[in-house]
Amino acid sequence: MPVLDVNLMLAPSLPGVGLDPARLNGAMAERFREVYDDIEGRRAKGEIGFFDLPWASDTARRVQEMANSFGQCFENVVVLGIGGSGLGAATLRDALLDPGWNERDEEGRDYLPRLYVLDNPDPATVGPLLDRLDLRRTLFNVVSKSGSTAETMALYLVIRERLSALVGEDKVRGHFIFTTDPVQGALRRIADAEGIPTLPVPSNVGGRFSVLSPVGLWPAAMTGVAIDDLLAGAGAMEVRCRTHELAENPAGLLATLLHHAATEGGMPIHVLMPYGDRLCSFALWFQQLWGESLGKAVDRSGVAVHTGPTPLSAVGATDQHSQLQLFMEGPRDKVVIFLAVEDQGEPLAIPALHADTAELGYLGGHTLGELLDVERLATTEALRQAGRPSMTVELERVDAPALGALFMLFQIATVYAGALYGVDPLDQPGVELSKRITHGLLGREGFSAPSIGNADPRWRV
Numbered sequence: 001m002p003v004l005d006v007n008l009m010l011a012p013s014l015p016g017v018g019l020d021p022a023r024l025n026g027a028m029a030e031r032f033r034e035v036y037d038d039i040e041g042r043r044a045k046g047e048i049g050f051f052d053l054p055w056a057s058d059t060a061r062r063v064q065e066m067a068n069s070f071g072q073c074f075e076n077v078v079v080l081g082i083g084g085s086g087l088g089a090a091t092l093r094d095a096l097l098d099p100g101w102n103e104r105d106e107e108g109r110d111y112l113p114r115l116y117v118l119d120n121p122d123p124a125t126v127g128p129l130l131d132r133l134d135l136r137r138t139l140f141n142v143v144s145k146s147g148s149t150a151e152t153m154a155l156y157l158v159i160r161e162r163l164s165a166l167v168g169e170d171k172v173r174g175h176f177i178f179t180t181d182p183v184q185g186a187l188r189r190i191a192d193a194e195g196i197p198t199l200p201v202p203s204n205v206g207g208r209f210s211v212l213s214p215v216g217l218w219p220a221a222m223t224g225v226a227i228d229d230l231l232a233g234a235g236a237m238e239v240r241c242r243t244h245e246l247a248e249n250p251a252g253l254l255a256t257l258l259h260h261a262a263t264e265g266g267m268p269i270h271v272l273m274p275y276g277d278r279l280c281s282f283a284l285w286f287q288q289l290w291g292e293s294l295g296k297a298v299d300r301s302g303v304a305v306h307t308g309p310t311p312l313s314a315v316g317a318t319d320q321h322s323q324l325q326l327f328m329e330g331p332r333d334k335v336v337i338f339l340a341v342e343d344q345g346e347p348l349a350i351p352a353l354h355a356d357t358a359e360l361g362y363l364g365g366h367t368l369g370e371l372l373d374v375e376r377l378a379t380t381e382a383l384r385q386a387g388r389p390s391m392t393v394e395l396e397r398v399d400a401p402a403l404g405a406l407f408m409l410f411q412i413a414t415v416y417a418g419a420l421y422g423v424d425p426l427d428q429p430g431v432e433l434s435k436r437i438t439h440g441l442l443g444r445e446g447f448s449a450p451s452i453g454n455a456d457p458r459w460r461v
């Protein structure tokens with residue numbers, strides 16, 4: 001079970017800058033009780049479904065059965081989905097499958113399929129991937145809760161036509177599985193009409209909160225991830241956060257401290273910095289969750305607020321030679337949330353070569369895993385000495401239960417943070433306008449095309 005260490009957000013450890021623990025235990029703990037009650041109220045009304053996903057054992061069983069039913073028919077699975085419909089599958093793949101999974105031969109993958117996620121309609125990516133894959137042995141998982149997202153639908157159309165030319169229209173539906181709303185939307189209608197298999201995204205689970213629904217579970221199950229373990233980890237975290245006592249609720253502490261840093265401490269930039277490549281995609285998943293949920297124009301009563309923190313992703317140790325300079329000496333507007341992994345797997349010993357060369361000799365006898373972790377500790381301490389706050393989520397190892405718990409921790413923190421900011425973390429009205437303009441520009445009926453592109457040529461240099 002992950003542990004959240006917030007010492008370096010607090011005054012004793014971060015003198016002069018850190019928050020007084022008395023305030024955290026006093027007024028902020030009081031406020032958190034209200035936040036907790038607010039979220040529990042919305043849960044009771046059925047508005048927030050992700051809390052219940054760890055306990056949806058019928059769904060998990062169905063996902064697993066469906067994954068098993070494909071046996072070894074397909075050597076590739078391609079997820080077509082964007083935003084919350086794509087990031088979860090990529091995060092699960094990068095964290096839990098053996099590194100270089102898609103480059104391994106069948107034996108190296110235990111005869112399980114490769115897993116690709118196409119989330120961007122970029123022809124430079126899509127065309128070459130489709131040319132490279134044996135489409136006869138490829139299963140496409142079209143993931144769209146609304147069933148109307150232009151990027152995903154366009155990818156589906158391109159792929160469907162190619163497949164149809166290759167295998168014939170009568171066999172094409174055997175290459176698709178749709179993950180979509182249980183009752184409505186175009187994908188649901190197509191699936192019903194053509195008998196394409198489907199999995200549901202519960203109606204009270206939004207895209208960025210859907211990784212523990214069939215959206216993330218099915219690609220994970222197809223590639224051999226123990227989805228029960230993933231859900232068990234998520235469930236354990238959900239249980240742990242069932243308290244209105246701030247000091248005992250890790251998601252509450254995460255949300256409260258980051259909200260305070262942003263709104264009172266002048267630190268609205270929240271950097272998620274895992275130490276280890278496998279969690280890079282997790283940081284991108286967090287970026288979407290935090291940004292799309294909390295960046296809002298109006299509060300829940302409709303008053304203009306234009307609020308929200310800016311999430312940023314980084315990775316240790318690589319970003320020590322990139323963004324760390326900014327984190328250390330740039331504006332004092334950031335909090336770094338480290339993800340630390342105790343057991344990095346095979347630690348890889350560093351040999352004691354060039355013992356008499358000072359720049360290399362000291363490394364001999366240590367391991368790469370040790371170096372990575374020491375670099376994290378050093379960066380944490382360097383930030384502390386510079387008076388810059390940070391917190392650390394410590395994982396024993398990167399495995400299915402830990403990842404399930406991490407997803408749940410950050411999702412719960414996000415809805416608490418929504419309540420603290422006074423906004424609705426479940427909607428995303430700000431993305432609608434560009435969607436409508438796109439539809440208008442592409443000639444969709446009922447959408448007008450604005451006149452754009454009349455730039456003054458003098459200012460195009």
Ligand code: PA5
Pocket residue numbers: 082083084085143144145146147148149152206207208209292428
């Ligand atoms: O978090 C969200 O709600 C969004 O990022 C959606 O996941 C994204 O827009 C894709 O939507 P859909 O699943 O309807 O295609």
